[in-house]
Amino acid sequence: MIPAEYYIFLGSGLFTIGVIGVLTRRNILIILMSIELILNAVNINLIALSQYFRSVDGQVFAIFVITDAAAEAAVGLGLIIAFFRNKETVNADQIDLLKW
Amino acid sequence: MLELITFAILAAVTLGSAILVITRHNAIHSVIWLVVTLFGVAGIYLLQHAEFLFAVQIILYVGGIMVLFLFVVMLVNIDVAIKQARFARQWQVGLLTAAIVLAEVGYALYNRGHGLNLPARPMVAAPAGNTQAVGMTLYQNYMLPVEIASILLLVAMLGAVIMAKRKLE
Numbered sequence: 001m002i003p004a005e006y007y008i009f010l011g012s013g014l015f016t017i018g019v020i021g022v023l024t025r026r027n028i029l030i031i032l033m034s035i036e037l038i039l040n041a042v043n044i045n046l047i048a049l050s051q052y053f054r055s056v057d058g059q060v061f062a063i064f065v066i067t068d069a070a071a072e073a074a075v076g077l078g079l080i081i082a083f084f085r086n087k088e089t090v091n092a093d094q095i096d097l098l099k100w
Numbered sequence: 101m102l103e104l105i106t107f108a109i110l111a112a113v114t115l116g117s118a119i120l121v122i123t124r125h126n127a128i129h130s131v132i133w134l135v136v137t138l139f140g141v142a143g144i145y146l147l148q149h150a151e152f153l154f155a156v157q158i159i160l161y162v163g164g165i166m167v168l169f170l171f172v173v174m175l176v177n178i179d180v181a182i183k184q185a186r187f188a189r190q191w192q193v194g195l196l197t198a199a200i201v202l203a204e205v206g207y208a209l210y211n212r213g214h215g216l217n218l219p220a221r222p223m224v225a226a227p228a229g230n231t232q233a234v235g236m237t238l239y240q241n242y243m244l245p246v247e248i249a250s251i252l253l254l255v256a257m258l259g260a261v262i263m264a265k266r267k268l269e
Contacts, residue, residue: 002107004218007144008209010111014118014141016202021122023194024187029127029173033134036165037118040141043153051148052221056233059150060242063234066160067249071256073165077172078263084176093188 007048014041026091028083032076039069107147114140125182127173131166138162152231 014037021034043062050058084090117136124130142157188194209216238246 002104002147004221005209005216006107006111007148008216010114010144012202012205012209013115016198016205017115017118017122019201020195020198023197024191025122026185026188027127029169029176030122030130033121033130033169036134036161037121037137040138044141044144047145047148047150047153051150052218056230056237057241059153059230059234060238062150062153063156063238064245064249066156067253070160070165071252073168074256074260075263077168078260080172081175081264090176091184 004048004052008045011041011044011048014038014044026093028080028090028092028095031092032073032080035072035076036069039065039072103147107144110140110143110147113137114144123186125186128170131170131173134169135162135166138166150230152234 018034018037018041021037022031025031025034043065046058046062046065050056050062080090083095087094114137117133117140120133121130121137124133138157138161142154142162145151145154145157
């Protein structure tokens with residue numbers, strides 16, 4: 001048997017990798033993939049504590065998180081296509097129309 | 101013991117391929133490594149006796165969302181992005197912020213052994229019918245959130261179509 005802490009440590013490790021990806025990469029597509037990593041880290045924690053407390057409510061919330069991830073991917077990729085059509089680039093630091 | 105070895109292998113695969121996702125030059129390689137990460141997370145679900153979520157993870161994430169990602173990566177011009185710098189100019193600040201986040205999470209979880217402090221409980225044997233249990237909870241106790249999630253999906257669908265349209269009349 002595996003202590004529930006191990007799963008939570010795994011979740012926080014995955015979360016930190018996702019945060020590093022969001023903060024340091026330039027490509028917007030990879031930033032979106034890092035957000036998917038963060039959502040998966042949340043799901044690992046939900047499943048581990050759902051098993052620990054012997055209740056399926058955590059698994060139900062994980063389904064809602066997956067729904068959110070699908071919606072976020074659809075809208076985010078639509079935004080990326082619209083942005084690429086206007087500026088011909090996928091670099092996050094060239095989205096600077098509001099900067100002066 | 102066998103369970104612990106399985107967990108260690110799955111955790112190593114998940115974390116290793118997650119690091120590869122955020123360090124590759126080519127966005128297509130990142131997508132492929134993200135697929136490996138998602139399979140690792142699916143294995144973690146199976147280890148926790150969440151069979152329904154295991155199937156949902158593979159069908160929806162690996163089968164649906166990743167194909168969408170791959171499609172968009174192919175659609176935008178990747179040849180230019182490969183030759184440019186991988187990391188943003190403020191990457192030192194970003195790494196410092198991530199280190200602070202990791203330290204905070206680590207302190208909250210550990211805190212000299214008083215942080216999380218979950219007493220050890222033996223894992224129960226897999227109860228029969230995980231899908232049935234999840235479905236009953238989803239449609240009895242969480243009816244309103246299910247409806248809200250369906251409206252969210254509808255809005256996201258319309259938003260994606262409008263966003264990707266060439267011109268708004």
